[in-house]
């Protein structure tokens with residue numbers, strides 16, 4: 001699939017600079033773009049844009065891996081403006097016992113290592129759940145070019161829902177963001193996972209069965 005960058009040009013010979021006007025608002029919508037006269041291609045702001053859907057689908061697949069391993073199902077993908085996937089990963093907080101092992105942090109680290117440069121201003125990060133304050137800080141540190149998320153997080157969403165952390169005066173980089181890409185699918189994945197976990201916890205422990213016989217060695221020595 002042919003991809004463009006989200007700044008307004010196709011196949012630019014070098015990563016384009018984000019126009020200042022685009023950087024101002026934290027959450028961009030087509031309506032914002034039209035009113036403010038942003039240089040962003042309006043179709044690129046559409047959450048149904050095939051490039052967004054394709055990348056978010058990969059992030060959802062990553063989230064499923066996290067869920068199957070016992071972590072909250074959140075997945076993230078980093079894509080550069082040529083469409084190359086630099087990182088695909090998922091939340092591993094439980095598995096690693098690491099409170100910072102959110103999908104976004106792991107994806108940014110992997111993307112930076114893959115190109116030997118932490119500066120990701122020509123990249124987009126796709127994540128199935130709106131980033132928390134920690135991850136929003138990491139996105140600012142990475143100078144990410146674009147944030148695209150699926151489900152909004154009414155508890156800790158720091159891009160647009162609870163706060164607009166990246167837009168504060170303390171932020172030296174204000175990445176544009178696109179919300180609600182495959183939002184229903186992302187939300188359903190989370191809801192189903194938490195519902196299943198509640199059911200698992202509500203089940204009484206099964207009664208102990210008969211003690212199996214001791215296995216007989218097939219040979220006295222190995």
Ligand SMILES: [Zn+2]
Nearest residue numbers: 102131132135
């Ligand atoms: Zn986070």
